[in-house]
Amino acid sequence: MFGSTWKKTIGALAVATGMAAAGQAAAEDTKVGFVYVGPISDHGWSYMHNVGREAIEKELGLTTTYVESVNEGPDAERVITKLAKDGHNLIFTTSFGFMNQTLKVAKRFPNVKFEHATGFRRSDNVSTYSARFYEGRYVVGHIVGKMTKTNTIGYIASFPIPEVIRGINATILGARKVNPDVQIKVVWVNTWVDPGKEGDAAKALIDQGADVIMQHTDSPSPLQVAQNRGVWAVGQASDMKTFAPKSQLTAIIDNWAPYYVARAKAAMDGSWKSEDTWGGFKSGMVQLADYNEAIPADVVKLAEEVRVGITDGSIHPFAGPIKNQAGEVIVPEGEVADDKTLLGMNFYVEGVQGELPQ
Template structure:
C-alpha cells in the first residue's frame, strides 16, 4: 500500500509539471492601470475585479497604478513579464502596441488587453458594451432635465467615447426629443482639475445634468456645487455628490476576471475578442438616487429588459448625423464593426469629433 501511495504522489507531481497543467497554487496575475486606484473611477472598477481574482484559491495578484500610455507602459509590462507572471491584464486602450510588442518576447505568458483590437496567440482583447448602459443613463438624464441641455465631459475623441456619447443622446431623446447634449473634450483620462473646469463650463451654458467619460468624480462635484444633477461613470459615484447623483454607468469586472484566470489555470484559454454587455453582467447601472421618481426608474428598467431580450437595439435606424445625413436607414441597425469604428455624432450632439 505504501508503494502505491508513493507512486500516486509521483504521478500527481509529474502531471502538475506538464505544460498547460498549471495549478492555481502558483498562478501570478498582474494588472496595469492608467490612473490611480483611489476610491472611484476607471482603475478603481478594474481593481475590484482584481480583488475578486485575489480571492481565488492559491492565486496571487499585484498591480501598478498611474502608468501613462506609451514608453512607460512598455517598461512596466516588461518588468512584470520578467517576474514570471502567468496572466497580465493591461487595462487601457493606449497600452495596445506595448502589449503586442512585449507579448512576442514572452509567449508563455497570457496577456489580456482592455478595449483594444490587436490580438496574438497569447494576447486576447476584452471590453463591454457600455453603450447599452449609456443609453439607459441617457434616459434618466432626459427625464430629469429642465433646461433640455445635458453636458458631457469626455476624455478623447475616439470611437469608444463617441459611441457612448451617441448612445447617451439617443437614450435621452427617446424620452425627451428636445434634448441637446453639449460635449467638452479634456484630452486626458484623469485630470480632476480639468474635468471640473469642463463641467463648470457646461453648467455655465445651461446644462443642468452632467455626464462624463473621464475617471475622477470631479464632474459630479461640480454639478453638486451648482445645484445640478449628474450621471457618473465606471463605478458608483453617489458618495461624491449624493444630492446630485442620478445613477452611474458601471463596470463589473469581477464578473469576468476570475473566469479568465480560471481558463488559464485549466489551460482552456484561447485568444479571442470579448465584447460583453448587460446579459453577461459586465456592465450595469448604479442604484438610482432618491430624487429619481419611481416612474422613471420603472421606465428605464423596462428598456433595460428590452435590450437584454433583443427587443431594443440602441443603434437602430433611422439615425442621422449632426448635418442631417442619414447614416443608418430605417429598418437597419449598426453592425459591431460599424459601432466599433464610429466617428460621427448623432443629431442633437453639440460638439466636434476631433
C-alpha cells in the same frame, strides 16, 4: 468486500489528493499582473479593475501584482515588459492606449498570456475584452432626457476614440427618444483622470446651461461640482453616490470581477485561448447603480423597461433611423448598427453640439 471498498476509498483519496496538489501547483505557477492607466483611488475605471484583481486573489488564491498611473506610450511598454520578465504569465493591460505596447511585448514573450482592455488587435497570446458601456448610457439617456429642464446635457469626454464617441451618441439617442429638444454639449479634456480638469469642465458646462453632467473620465470631481451647483450627474465606472448623494441619478458600473476570475481560471487549467469578449447587461459586465429616489416612478419604470429590453435583445441602442450631424442617414430604419460600425464609430449623431476632434 471490505478490502475492495478500502482499495476504492484509498484510490479516491489518492485522486483527490492529486487533484488538490495539482490545483495548488497551478495556483503557485500562475502569477497575474495588472497595468492601470490611473490610480486605484480614482473611484472609477482603475478602481473597478482593481476590484476585479482583488477578486482573483480572494476566489483563486493567486498572487497578483499591479502598477498604477502608467502613461500610455513608452512607459507602458517598460512596465509590461518588467511584469513579463518578473514571471507574470497572465497580464491584463487595462487601457485603450496600451494596445500597441501590449502586442509588442507579447511578441517577445510568446509563453505569457496577455489580455488587453478595449482594444481590437489580437495575436495567439493576446486576448481583447471590453464592455458595452453604451448600453448603460442609452438607458441613462432616457433618464436625463426626462430630468433636464434646460434641455442641455453636459458631457465631459476623455479622448476621441470610438468607445467614448459611442457613449456620447448612445446618450443623445436615448435622450431624444423621450425629449426631441435635448442636446449634448461636449468638453474634451484629453485625459482619463485629472480631478482639476474634470471639475473645471463640469463648471464650464454648467455655465453653458447644462443641468445634467455626464462623463467618460474617472474621478468623482464632476459629481462633486454638480452637487455644489445644484444639478444632476451620472457616475462613471463605479457607484459614486457617496461623493454626490443628492445629485447622482445613477451610475454605469463596470463589473470586471467575474471575467477576471474566469480568465485566470482558464490560465490555470490550460483552457485559455486568444479571443475577443464584449459583454453588456446580459453578461453582467455592465450594471446600473440604484436610481436616485428623486427620479419619478414613471421615469424609473421607463428606464427599467429599456434596460430589460436591451438585456433580452428586443431593444438596440443604435437601431435606425439614425442620422449624423449633417442629416445623413447612417443607419436606415429597420436596421441596427453592427459591431463593426460601433467599433469604428467616428461621427456624432444629431443632437450633439460642436465638432468632433480629429
